[in-house]
Amino acid sequence: NMPVPAAQAAPKVTKKSFKARTDYTTNPSALALLNIMHGKQSNLAVAVDVPDKKKVLELAEALGPEICMLKTHVDVIEDFDMDFVKALQDLASKYDFLIFEDRKFADIGNTVSLQYGKGVYHIADWAHITNAHPVPGNGVVAGLKQVGLPKGRGCLLVAQMSSAGALATGSYTDAAVKMAQENKDFVIGFISQKKLTDDEGLLTMTPGVKMSGGGDGLGQQYNTPESVITKNEADIIIVGRGVCEAADPAAEAAKYRVAGWEAYQSLVV
Amino acid sequence: NMPVPAAQAAPKVTKKSFKARTDYTTNPSALALLNIMHGKQSNLAVAVDVPDKKKVLELAEALGPEICMLKTHVDVIEDFDMDFVKALQDLASKYDFLIFEDRKFADIGNTVSLQYGKGVYHIADWAHITNAHPVPGNGVVAGLKQVGLPKGRGCLLVAQMSSAGALATGSYTDAAVKMAQENKDFVIGFISQKKLTDDEGLLTMTPGVKMSGGGDGLGQQYNTPESVITKNEADIIIVGRGVCEAADPAAEAAKYRVAGWEAYQSLVV
Numbered sequence: 001n002m003p004v005p006a007a008q009a010a011p012k013v014t015k016k017s018f019k020a021r022t023d024y025t026t027n028p029s030a031l032a033l034l035n036i037m038h039g040k041q042s043n044l045a046v047a048v049d050v051p052d053k054k055k056v057l058e059l060a061e062a063l064g065p066e067i068c069m070l071k072t073h074v075d076v077i078e079d080f081d082m083d084f085v086k087a088l089q090d091l092a093s094k095y096d097f098l099i100f101e102d103r104k105f106a107d108i109g110n111t112v113s114l115q116y117g118k119g120v121y122h123i124a125d126w127a128h129i130t131n132a133h134p135v136p137g138n139g140v141v142a143g144l145k146q147v148g149l150p151k152g153r154g155c156l157l158v159a160q161m162s163s164a165g166a167l168a169t170g171s172y173t174d175a176a177v178k179m180a181q182e183n184k185d186f187v188i189g190f191i192s193q194k195k196l197t198d199d200e201g202l203l204t205m206t207p208g209v210k211m212s213g214g215g216d217g218l219g220q221q222y223n224t225p226e227s228v229i230t231k232n233e234a235d236i237i238i239v240g241r242g243v244c245e246a247a248d249p250a251a252e253a254a255k256y257r258v259a260g261w262e263a264y265q266s267l268v269v
Numbered sequence: 270n271m272p273v274p275a276a277q278a279a280p281k282v283t284k285k286s287f288k289a290r291t292d293y294t295t296n297p298s299a300l301a302l303l304n305i306m307h308g309k310q311s312n313l314a315v316a317v318d319v320p321d322k323k324k325v326l327e328l329a330e331a332l333g334p335e336i337c338m339l340k341t342h343v344d345v346i347e348d349f350d351m352d353f354v355k356a357l358q359d360l361a362s363k364y365d366f367l368i369f370e371d372r373k374f375a376d377i378g379n380t381v382s383l384q385y386g387k388g389v390y391h392i393a394d395w396a397h398i399t400n401a402h403p404v405p406g407n408g409v410v411a412g413l414k415q416v417g418l419p420k421g422r423g424c425l426l427v428a429q430m431s432s433a434g435a436l437a438t439g440s441y442t443d444a445a446v447k448m449a450q451e452n453k454d455f456v457i458g459f460i461s462q463k464k465l466t467d468d469e470g471l472l473t474m475t476p477g478v479k480m481s482g483g484g485d486g487l488g489q490q491y492n493t494p495e496s497v498i499t500k501n502e503a504d505i506i507i508v509g510r511g512v513c514e515a516a517d518p519a520a521e522a523a524k525y526r527v528a529g530w531e532a533y534q535s536l537v538v
Contacts, residue, residue: 049380051387073376075344075390076383106375106402107342108432109487111318114345118320120389121344133375135404135427135441137434139488158404163377165406167444172404172436218378219408 024201029154064095109143162208293470298423333364378412431477463501498532
């Protein structure tokens with residue numbers, strides 16, 4: 001009989017600390033984010049998708065101490081104005097978090113440069129971080145970079161999505177990684193379901209996180225903080241309705257922060 | 270010697286008339302568009318991507334008689350307000366064209382339903398047609414449809430793009446076609462480089478059209494009206510800078526309308 005080989009234990013997943021990873025990027029927003037994460041012991045971002053600026057600001061005030069980043073969709077806010085932006089910037093300074101406008105730019109370079117810099121929102125003037133779909137090709141990054149890089153902004157590429165039947169898979173995801181690596185001065189990482197590259201200068205941020213798992217009625221599918229960090233090797237968990245629709249969002253955010261941070265700490269060498 | 274087979278002529282491309290195609294859709298915006306195209310003898314859409322509402326309205330007034338559809342990016346307009354929307358709606362009625370807000374929605378269903386119906390723009394309240402990237406999966410259509418269908422709106426899926434290195438190819442494009450066919454009450458066609466299905470109820474609209482061909486410095490690549498209609502079998506040509514940056518936009522639009530319409534007429538049976 002042939003000897004049965006001993007089962008090999010999977011190599012233990014390890015991570016460099018967020019502090020150590022500041023050596024691997026030059027982007028000002030990525031550096032600020034890594035330092036905030038280290039200082040606040042938080043790899044929690046919260047997505048506030050509510051159509052009312054007062055409610056967004058209340059949530060930002062309540063969640064500020066727990067989060068490294070607040071994810072906004074300013075284009076769902078009915079009463080948006082520049083006073084709202086100023087108030088949000090003040091809260092970001094007060095509690096030391098970055099603002100990530102989840103615009104998902106997805107047009108040709110000429111168009112996204114206008115959408116990012118102009119219009120009612122002037123996103124490039126206040127969002128430390130924004131994101132783009134790689135589907136238009138490299139021009140989408142070129143167009144955004146032209147506007148954002150001189151302002152010290154950073155961009156994430158949506159390399160995968162958490163929704164059912166998403167088409168960001170396989171060679172599409174690979175192309176997003178390549179696009180990021182070729183634009184590391186401006187692209188600081190990914191929106192994805194798991195770590196996609198060993199490049200320590202690119203951050204993995206994962207949405208669709210909820211302690212209870214499950215889904216919504218419109219295709220969203222949830223993962224838990226622990227599985228996202230330890231199994232999928234993400235850096236930052238993005239939690240939306242799991243925090244914002246809780247009876248006590250601040251207390252719930254604290255739970256997610258601890259869950260995310262402990263999962264991260266269990267991997268750091 | 271083996272006899273050399275006679276070269277087979279490629280089967281002549283033919284099209285049903287736009288009028289005849291009203292039998293193949295029930296969507297109110299698609300029906301309105303087909304009737305306008307037939308009545309005005311125009312399969313020309315013009316993209317006005319300027320950051321100034323006065324300039325958008327001047328172009329809409331000048332181009333109105335030539336076009337079946339005006340394509341807007343309201344999120345690049347610095348001085349956007351609801352007076353602008355009202356003025357644009359009045360011009361759409363006066364000259365009988367539809368408004369297509371080229372928002373390229375590309376998020377999960379819950380988010381796009383808010384972005385489409387709420388926010389500063391209330392796009393669903395005034396844009397006859399909008400569009401979406403299929404990348405999030407079917408939820409993006411489900412979320413938009415929930416808001417748009419009760420208002421009689423139509424949606425296009427971005428199945429291909431004209432920009433260099435675009436990732437909307439192969440199985441991605443195939444998935445967009447399937448998503449459209451499964452949502453024909455709301456999805457009225459595609460933004461694509463060529464005809465993708467024989468379904469007469471789905472329209473093909475092709476951007477990146479310029480009489481001179483060529484490109485810009487940010488990855489855009491242009492095709493001529495004739496090649497887009499006769500070779501790629503599109504229904505509607507979308508012209509941007511080729512008209513809007515001309516010395517006389519109205520005269521230039523007239524040339525594009527004639528070029529697009531004659532190309533179409535050469536195929537109609």
